[in-house]
Amino acid sequence: MEILHEALAILGSSLQITGLVTVMMMMIEAVNIESKGKFFSGLRKSPFGQVVFGAAIGIIPGCLGGFASVSLYTHGMLSLGALVATLIASSGDEAFVMLAMFPKKALLIMGLLFIIATLAGLCTDVVRKRLNKKNMSVENACEDGFALHETDTHHHHSEEHTHSHGRHFGWKRIVLAAGIIAFIVSLATGAIGHEHASGECAEEGICCHEHSHHEAEDAHGLKINLLDETWMNIVFAILSIGILGAVLFSGDHFVEEHLWKHVVCRHLPSIFAWTLGVLALITALTSFFDIGTWVNDNTALMILLATAVGIIPESGPHLIFVTLYAAGIVPLPVLLASCISQDGHASIPLLAENRKAFFRAKIINCAVALLCGYTALLLV
Numbered sequence: 001m002e003i004l005h006e007a008l009a010i011l012g013s014s015l016q017i018t019g020l021v022t023v024m025m026m027m028i029e030a031v032n033i034e035s036k037g038k039f040f041s042g043l044r045k046s047p048f049g050q051v052v053f054g055a056a057i058g059i060i061p062g063c064l065g066g067f068a069s070v071s072l073y074t075h076g077m078l079s080l081g082a083l084v085a086t087l088i089a090s091s092g093d094e095a096f097v098m099l100a101m102f103p104k105k106a107l108l109i110m111g112l113l114f115i116i117a118t119l120a121g122l123c124t125d126v127v128r129k130r131l132n133k134k135n136m137s138v139e140n141a142c143e144d145g146f147a148l149h150e151t152d153t154h155h156h157h158s159e160e161h162t163h164s165h166g167r168h169f170g171w172k173r174i175v176l177a178a179g180i181i182a183f184i185v186s187l188a189t190g191a192i193g194h195e196h197a198s199g200e201c202a203e204e205g206i207c208c209h210e211h212s213h214h215e216a217e218d219a220h221g222l223k224i225n226l227l228d229e230t231w232m233n234i235v236f237a238i239l240s241i242g243i244l245g246a247v248l249f250s251g252d253h254f255v256e257e258h259l260w261k262h263v264v265c266r267h268l269p270s271i272f273a274w275t276l277g278v279l280a281l282i283t284a285l286t287s288f289f290d291i292g293t294w295v296n297d298n299t300a301l302m303i304l305l306a307t308a309v310g311i312i313p314e315s316g317p318h319l320i321f322v323t324l325y326a327a328g329i330v331p332l333p334v335l336l337a338s339c340i341s342q343d344g345h346a347s348i349p350l351l352a353e354n355r356k357a358f359f360r361a362k363i364i365n366c367a368v369a370l371l372c373g374y375t376a377l378l379l380v
Contacts, residue, residue: 006283012191014276017063019183020236021271021349024067025263026243028075033254047079051121054082055114058089058343061099064235066090066346074353080128083350083357084364085121089113092344094322101326109332113339120368167251172260180244187233187240267353274352275345282314302334303373307366310341313351318342331380337373341366 057065069086072078091098091113098106185191247255306321321338324330343365351358 010276010279010283013279014272016186017275017345017348018268018272019186020063021067021071022263022268023180023183023236023240023243024071025267026246026259027239028068028071029254029258029263030243030246033258047081047125048122050078050082051085051118051125054078054085054121055089055117058086058117059110059114061091061095062093063090063345066092066343067349070346070350070353073357074350079121079125080357080360081121081123081125084124084361085117087343087347087361087365088120088340088368089117090343090346091339092318092342092346094318094339094342094344097319097322101322109336109339112336116340116368116372120364124364167249170252170256173247173252173255176247176255176259176264177244180240180247184237184240184244187237190233271349271352275348278313278348278351282312302330303337303370303377306334306338307341307369307373310338310343310369311362311366312342313347314345331377333373333376333380336376337369340372341369 054069057068059065066086069078069083073080073083089110091110095106095110098109247259306318309318309321312318318338321330321335325332325335347358347361350361
């Protein structure tokens, strides 16, 4: 029974992550078409702007910024440095827990992560440029990219566009609409979803106390807890409604070529397969290996351990460092190394799309985590 519960949880997590990434990709496709490629072409022309943009969206709690950055990177819109900046700045779902447990320090840590991420991203691009890497972005992860076809350059409401690319409710449009509607319903009802850090912290007394306090405020003070990732689901539900409108009212070319052929057929299967496989493997390993006990028995290696655990592309294992820091057991350098190295679920789609880029970004992130962690240890 317990195995069945774990299997259903893994399946639900995989479906939600895949859905979030797919919605992000569809939204980027729509923005690219509506702006006739100008929005992302302008971003591509500014290496510095790419890195700052990457660091800024990485700071957003949860996996939203990471998913967006990975989608842009795998389509050649962001440089490796911008991707590195996002993954360094991102703390995954743990950011919500930090904001709930020690909000003032959490904001300072997030500000520090933004600075570190920006500097690391800029350095990464400079090094790649000096190594004569002409293509600063992804290496052929997606040959199509967010491509503009000749028909996309026509105005969407022009008579010629409407005549040559009409709107017909074929089976592809119907399947896309049904899938998006099902995803919206799942977000609204909580039918599927990955295990958030805040949920796992029930085993830790400190976390339980903090979350009980916030829940009490919500129940008696009628306050909305913006530190809960529920609002992220609301954001994605709204975005999904917008995508649903595009599916229902856009021309056949956009729906069939950009959304169905490019996003659904090319990207969705591999993202779901890798997400499902990685989460299943992680669940199996953590069931036989007690990370918390190992940490407590080897405090001298905490920074190194925090960095190594950060390689795991999932929110959850990293929560131990947040709770230990909140309890005063580990110093700030350990938590800092953990935050820099880990990025929640954001890098799972990158693992599915471009494994070389995944390992390169992780190596850079781990190097930065060790450098900053041990430097901070000397300064504290």
